[in-house]
Amino acid sequence: MTTLIRGGLVIGPVSAQHLDVLIDGERIVALLAPGDTSLAADLASSVEEVIDATGKYVVPGGVDAHTHMELPFGGTFASDTFETGTRAAAHGGTTTIVDFAVQRAGERVQDGLAAWHEKARGNCAIDYAFHQIIGGVDEESLKAMDELVSEGITSFKLFMAYPGVFYSDDGQILRAMQTAAGNGSMIMMHAENGTAIDVLVAQALARGETSPRYHGLTRPWETEEEATHRAIMLARITGAPLYIVHMSAKQAVETLAAARGEGWNVFGETCPQYLYLSLEEQLSAPGFEGAKWVCSTPLRARQEGHQDELWRYLRTGDLSVVSTDHCPFCFKEQKELGVGDFSKIPNGIGSVEHRMDLLYQGVVDGRISLTRWVEICCTTPARMFGLHPKKGEIVPGADADVVIYDPQARTHISVETHHMNMDHSAWEGYEIAGGVDTVLSRGRVIVQKGDYLGSAGHGQFLRRGLSSYLT
Missing domain, CATH: 3.20.20.140 (Metal-dependent hydrolases)
Incomplete structure (x- = not known):
C-alpha cells in the first residue's frame, strides 16, 4: 500500500521542515518538498491513501x-x-x-x-x-x-x-x-x-x-x-x-x-x-x-x-x-x-x-x-540501542513508524480514558496542550483520532545491532 502524508511539519532530531512523506508498504521511500509533484505524479496511480497533516507535526x-x-x-x-x-x-x-x-x-x-x-x-x-x-x-x-x-x-x-x-x-x-x-x-x-x-x-x-x-x-x-x-x-x-x-x-x-x-x-x-x-x-x-x-x-x-x-x-x-x-x-x-x-x-x-x-x-x-x-x-x-536507522527518524529507508501530532488538541489524562490495564492513573487530571492524531506502524494506521485500528500480532520482534554511540 502506498500512502502520502501531506502538509505537515516533519520534525527530526536537528531540524523541522514542511515536507510530504511518501510511504510504500512498510517503508518510507521519499520526503517531498511541498508542491513537488514530480515523484508523487509518477506514483499517483498507486497512492492509495492521502493523509492530510496540515497544521500538525509529523514525527517518528x-x-x-x-x-x-x-x-x-x-x-x-x-x-x-x-x-x-x-x-x-x-x-x-x-x-x-x-x-x-x-x-x-x-x-x-x-x-x-x-x-x-x-x-x-x-x-x-x-x-x-x-x-x-x-x-x-x-x-x-x-x-x-x-x-x-x-x-x-x-x-x-x-x-x-x-x-x-x-x-x-x-x-x-x-x-x-x-x-x-x-x-x-x-x-x-x-x-x-x-x-x-x-x-x-x-x-x-x-x-x-x-x-x-x-x-x-x-x-x-x-x-x-x-x-x-x-x-x-x-x-x-x-x-x-x-x-x-x-x-x-x-x-x-x-x-x-x-x-x-x-x-x-x-x-x-x-x-x-x-x-x-x-x-x-x-x-x-x-x-x-x-x-x-x-x-x-x-x-x-x-x-x-x-x-x-x-x-x-x-x-x-x-x-x-x-x-x-x-x-x-x-x-x-x-x-x-x-x-x-x-x-x-x-x-x-x-x-x-x-x-x-x-x-x-x-x-x-x-x-x-x-x-x-x-x-x-x-x-x-x-x-x-541498535535500532537506528530503521527506527527513530523519518528518513527514506526507515520503517514507516509515523505519528501525526496535533498541537491544537488537548489531552486529558485519566483512568477513565487511558488504555493501560490499571485501576488508577498516576497522572490523573493532567492536561496536555497537544495530542496524538494518527499513528502508523510500518505503514499501517493503527490509531486514528482515538480509535484503535491495530491488532495483536502486528508487532514484530526486532533483532538489535550494537549501539550507534559505540561503533
Whole structure:
C-alpha cells in the first residue's frame, strides 16, 4: 500500500521542515518538498491513501527503551500484558518498546529470554525488542552474554539494588562489564546502594514508619549518587559503556555529567515521573494513596530542586533519553499488598501511554525544543540501542513508524480514558496542550483520532545491532 502524508511539519532530531512523506508498504521511500509533484505524479496511480497533516507535526514513532510488561515483582505481576501494554503505547504515539527479559539467580539466561519471547510472540500491537536482565553473574551467564549479542540482544541490565532478588556485587558487576567491553554490548545499571537501603528500611519499619512516603525517605539521594559514582568507576576500570536507568536525583546526574565531561561513554536516562511528580505531592498523599506512586528510584523532593535540574540536564544533553520504566500495578490487591509495610508495595508506575504527551508539554512550557522532544523520545533511544536507522527518524529507508501530532488538541489524562490495564492513573487530571492524531506502524494506521485500528500480532520482534554511540 502506498500512502502520502501531506502538509505537515516533519520534525527530526536537528531540524523541522514542511515536507510530504511518501510511504510504500512498510517503508518510507521519499520526503517531498511541498508542491513537488514530480515523484508523487509518477506514483499517483498507486497512492492509495492521502493523509492530510496540515497544521500538525509529523514525527517518528516513539521508542520507549524501558518497559516491564508482565514483570514478576513483589509476589505479583505487572498488570499490563504485552497485548494491553503495547496497545496503550500505540495510543500514546509509541511504536517500539524495548522490554526486559528476566534471568533470576539459579536460572539459565537463555531460559529467561525464551520465556519473554513466549509472552510477547503474537501479542504485540507494535514492534518490540528485548534487553536481558542478568540476575546471577557466573561463568554460564557471562558466556550467554556473548551468545545473545548474535541473537540481537545487545544490552544487559544489572542491579546494585534488591539483594536476594536481582542484586550483583561489585565483583560480579566488574566481570559482566569486562564481558560487555569485549563483545560491544551496553551495560544498563539500576544504580542504588541496595544493601544500605535495606538497613534504612528495616530501621524505619522498626520505628513504626510504615506509610508509602517512607519508601522515598529510606532511598535518599545519597544512595543513588553513591551507586552512580561506583558504577562509573567500574566502567572506567573495564572500558565498558554504561547506561544508567531511571535517574531521579540531581546529584547523581551531576556525577554522570562530570564523567561525560571527561569523555567517558556513560549515558543517563530519566522518566516522566521524575520530571513532574514529587515526594511531597504524590508519595506523601494521605493514607495509603501514596502507594500509587511508589517506584524505584523514588520520587524526589520538589523543594530540593531535583525536577528542574533534570529538565536542565535534558537540555544540556547529559541526560540522553526519556523512557518510562513502565511497570504498572493496580491499586486494589496489588499496591495494597504493602498496607502496613511500605517495603511490600510493588514498585512501579504506568506511563507508556503518556510519555510523548508529557514530554511535549515540556515543549509547550519552554523547557525543551521540538527537535529535542523528538531526539530524546525517538531518535536517541533508537540509536542508543541498535535500532537506528530503521527506527527513530523519518528518513527514506526507515520503517514507516509515523505519528501525526496535533498541537491544537488537548489531552486529558485519566483512568477513565487511558488504555493501560490499571485501576488508577498516576497522572490523573493532567492536561496536555497537544495530542496524538494518527499513528502508523510500518505503514499501517493503527490509531486514528482515538480509535484503535491495530491488532495483536502486528508487532514484530526486532533483532538489535550494537549501539550507534559505540561503533
